[in-house]
Amino acid sequence: MDRKAETRSRILQNAARLFRRYGYEGIGIDEIMAAAGLTRGGFYAHFRSKQELFHAALADEPEAFTPLRADAVSAGRALIDFYLGDGDRARVAASCPLVSLSPDVARASDGARAAYTARVHELVTELARCIPGDADDVRVRALAILALCIGGAAMAHAVSDEPLAAALLDACRARALATVAESAVPRTASRVDGARDTQ
Numbered sequence: 001m002d003r004k005a006e007t008r009s010r011i012l013q014n015a016a017r018l019f020r021r022y023g024y025e026g027i028g029i030d031e032i033m034a035a036a037g038l039t040r041g042g043f044y045a046h047f048r049s050k051q052e053l054f055h056a057a058l059a060d061e062p063e064a065f066t067p068l069r070a071d072a073v074s075a076g077r078a079l080i081d082f083y084l085g086d087g088d089r090a091r092v093a094a095s096c097p098l099v100s101l102s103p104d105v106a107r108a109s110d111g112a113r114a115a116y117t118a119r120v121h122e123l124v125t126e127l128a129r130c131i132p133g134d135a136d137d138v139r140v141r142a143l144a145i146l147a148l149c150i151g152g153a154a155m156a157h158a159v160s161d162e163p164l165a166a167a168l169l170d171a172c173r174a175r176a177l178a179t180v181a182e183s184a185v186p187r188t189a190s191r192v193d194g195a196r197d198t199q
Contacts, residue, residue: 008046010036016057020094024054024104024112051109058097058105058115076130076145076180083149084173089165093157098123098150120146131180141179148176 014035018027029050033040047053083092083099093100098119105116128142152172156165 004045007036007038007042011038011043011046012053012056015053016097017094019054019057019104020097020100023101024050024108029053051112054104054108055111055115058101058112058119076127077177079127079130080145080149080173080176080180083153084169084176086169089153089157092153096150096153099153099157102150102154141182145176145179148172148179152176 011032015032018032018035021027029043030040032053033043047056081087083096098116101116105112124139124142124146127146128138131138131141131145133141149172152168156168159165159168
């Protein structure tokens with residue numbers, strides 16, 4: 001990697017970290033460049049605007065999704081535990097732009113929203129590979145699991161009531177794990193079981 005690429009990477013890494021911590025409006029170019037050990041004057045050699053930098057930062061992969069490359073059900077469960085388990089909620093928010101930046105993206109430029117949308121599609125595809133079951137049903141379940149993970153983690157991080165935060169995580173985790181388990185049941189079997197229940 002040449003020097004310019006290394007500098008760009010350093011700016012991007014610090015920007016991603018600071019955006020996740022403070023949000024889009026809560027941090028400026030000066031602070032980002034200072035964190036990277038650089039001056040504001042060098043910023044525009046790498047990015048045209050703060051919005052373009054924000055766009056690039058959204059492409060950062062949440063660490064929880066790295067194990068999904070294993071294509072194993074256990075990897076999907078590990079992801080659920082990362083977002084909705086008893087771990088450090090601040091760490092989860094700091095490591096995943098989907099948890100910390102969703103409100104900012106909703107008010108950001110079309111480019112930032114497009115980057116966020118593309119990231120969601122990619123993550124759903126990765127998650128779907130770890131869920132057994134009918135191909136037509138797997139994506140729907142992956143969407144539900146991702147929404148439970150991101151939404152549950154974001155709400156638990158935001159509320160000031162600790163018992164409520166724990167209850168939110170427990171409820172979302174139980175539903176997400178059940179969704180993984182349900183996806184392993186063939187649709188025909190589910191219908192039969194449902195018919196039996198009504199008899």
